[in-house]
Amino acid sequence: xxxxxxxxxxxxxxxxxxxxxxxxxxxxxxxxxxxxxxxxxxxxxxxxxxxxxxxxxxxxxxxxxxxxxxxxxxxxxxxxxxxxxxxxxxxxxxxxxxxxxxxxxxxxxxxxxxxxxxxxxxxxxxxxxxxxxxxxxxxxxxxxxxxxxxxxxxxxxxxxxxxxxxxxxxxxxxxxxxxxxxxxxxxxxxxxxxxxxxxxxxxxxxxxxxxxxxxxxxxxxxxxxxxxxxxxxxxxxxxxxxxxxxxxxxxxxxxxxxxxxxxxxxxxxxxxxxxxxxxxxxxxxxxxxxxxxxxxxxxxxxxxxxxxxxxxxxxxxxxxxxxxxxxxxxxxxxxxxxxxxxxxxxxxxxxxxxxxxxxxxxxxxxxxxxxxxxxxxxxxxxxxxxxxxxxxxxxxxxxxxxxxxxxxxxxxxxxxxxxxxxxxxxxxxxxxxxxxxxxxxxxxxxxxxxxxxxxxxxxxxxxxxxxxxxxxxxxxxxxxxxxxxxxxxxxx
Numbered sequence: 189x190x191x192x193x194x195x196x197x198x199x200x201x202x203x204x205x206x207x208x209x210x211x212x213x214x215x216x217x218x219x220x221x222x223x224x225x226x227x228x229x230x231x232x233x234x235x236x237x238x239x240x241x242x243x244x245x246x247x248x249x250x251x252x253x254x255x256x257x258x259x260x261x262x263x264x265x266x267x268x269x270x271x272x273x274x275x276x277x278x279x280x281x282x283x284x285x286x287x288x289x290x291x292x293x294x295x296x297x298x299x300x301x302x303x304x305x306x307x308x309x310x311x312x313x314x315x316x317x318x319x320x321x322x323x324x325x326x327x328x329x330x331x332x333x334x335x336x337x338x339x340x341x342x343x344x345x346x347x348x349x350x351x352x353x354x355x356x357x358x359x360x361x362x363x364x365x366x367x368x369x370x371x372x373x374x375x376x377x378x379x380x381x382x383x384x385x386x387x388x389x390x391x392x393x394x395x396x397x398x399x400x401x402x403x404x405x406x407x408x409x410x411x412x413x414x415x416x417x418x419x420x421x422x423x424x425x426x427x428x429x430x431x432x433x434x435x436x437x438x439x440x441x442x443x444x445x446x447x448x449x450x451x452x453x454x455x456x457x458x459x460x461x462x463x464x465x466x467x468x469x470x471x472x473x474x475x476x477x478x479x480x481x482x483x484x485x486x487x488x489x490x491x492x493x494x495x496x497x498x499x500x501x502x503x504x505x506x507x508x509x510x511x512x513x514x515x516x517x518x519x520x521x522x523x524x525x526x527x528x529x530x531x532x533x534x535x536x537x538x539x540x541x542x543x544x545x546x547x548x549x550x551x552x553x554x555x556x557x558x559x560x561x562x563x564x565x566x567x568x569x570x571x572x573x574x575x576x577x578x579x580x581x582x583x584x585x586x587x588x589x590x591x592x593x594x595x596x597x598x599x600x601x602x603x604x605x606x607x608x609x610x611x612x613x614x615x616x617x618x619x620x621x622x623x624x625x626x627x628x629x630x631x632x633x634x635x636x637x638x639x640x641x642x643x644x645x646x647x648x649x650x651x652x653x654x655x656x657x658x659x660x661x662x663x664x665x666x667x668x669x670x671x672x673x674x675x676x677x678x679x680x
Contacts, residue, residue, distance in 0.1 A: 260309030274301030
């Protein structure tokens with residue numbers, strides 16, 4: 189297969205004409221400028237770092253949270269001050285996160301602001317002055333109540349260390365990027381002035397892409413899936429936390445309170461609810477959980493490093509091949525038309541590349557298939573690079589999220605759902621979800637794409653489609669990602 193002289197630009201290094209080695213020497217992650225990647229900054233990696241600069245950044249974050257804690261004594265704070273001190277935009281310029289629709293997320297709005305203000309004023313009055321743990325942790329604020337979640341913690345961390353990220357990116361840009369590809373940007377909310385109690389702007393010389401600046405992030409502060417201190421581990425390890433409390437009286441009160449909340453035959457949701465209620469009643473339990481996490485902090489760095497390296501291999505080495513394969517195979521990125529035909533043709537191109545052009549290899553790392561719907565979404569998002577259509581992921585039009593909504597104006601909408609053949613809910617989803625989504629969004633069609641990796645999975649899908657009388661449905665597209673039935677001559 190002949191190669192075009194110019195490859196499709198996907199990475200930061202592609203767009204700005206620098207070597208990947210230069211980005212690596214700077215310590216940064218070579219981000220994709222086609223779609224966000226599911227990585228984020230873990231504040232614990234700053235706290236536990238051997239780098240004094242990172243630990244200082246964490247201290248500065250806690251200083252600001254102490255300031256907010258002191259202000260939270262007034263639970264009826266002026267709404268204008270709530271906006272000034274708690275509300276931040278998403279730092280979308282680092283191209284990290286969970287949106288997959290370019291790089292525009294929601295940021296930290298009023299819901300986050302009031303949840304954080306309430307948590308600091310009611311649950312965590314001692315925040316910043318803990319006695320059980322070695323230090324204070326931003327993640328503590330998302331461990332109990334709804335409203336402050338994992339994404340919020342990452343966004344908040346990025347905002348509180350924004351000046352560092354701007355200077356880190358500016359330093360690289362001045363040394364490696366052509367002046368024509370840079371621009372001077374004035375950025376709001378860069379540093380906090382404790383005398384005036386207000387955020388101040390700053391001016392920086394940064395890489396410019398599509399009229400906005402681009403930020404680089406050090407690899408060694410990134411992780412994937414979850415922060416080291418997280419709610420899932422807290423609930424999962426709840427039973428062991430009281431045993432770590434040296435105060436026998438408090439330990440007995442905690443166990444007694446928890447048992448009283450449980451019905452005679454508790455279900456899974458009853459147990460989870462009882463755990464959450466107990467944590468709200470005895471928030472000091474959180475400190476013992478965090479102390480355990482601190483004592484095993486070396487695992488946080490090694491796990492995060494492995495996850496980021498896996499992501500680099502998968503997203504930046506494997507997945508970046510897809511746009512090039514599509515460009516080489518067809519006039520793919522010039523495909524116009526109404527959204528249904530355009531979306532359908534892109535699915536078929538996607539299928540052809542995976543099945544016949546060696547693209548199936550994208551799904552395999554060290555010989556093993558990577559079976560996650562999240563990764564299918566990233567790949568399909570890449571097929572829409574340079575399209576005039578508006579492509580949004582997980583659009584929620586009232587009855588739950590759908591993988592992709594493709595639209596040209598308000599009357600031309602098509603939905604695209606991706607499923608793994610191994611998904612235990614596949615039959616139910618095929619039977620019910622699509623019609624619900626179409627009704628909620630006014631879309632006329634839903635294209636359902638099912639990817640399978642084994643002959644057994646294909647057999648299961650065929651049986652489900654036959655039972656649902658969907659075997660000949662044009663809008664159900666099966667993609668064969670097996671490697672044991674592909675010609676050794678397939679080109680990747």
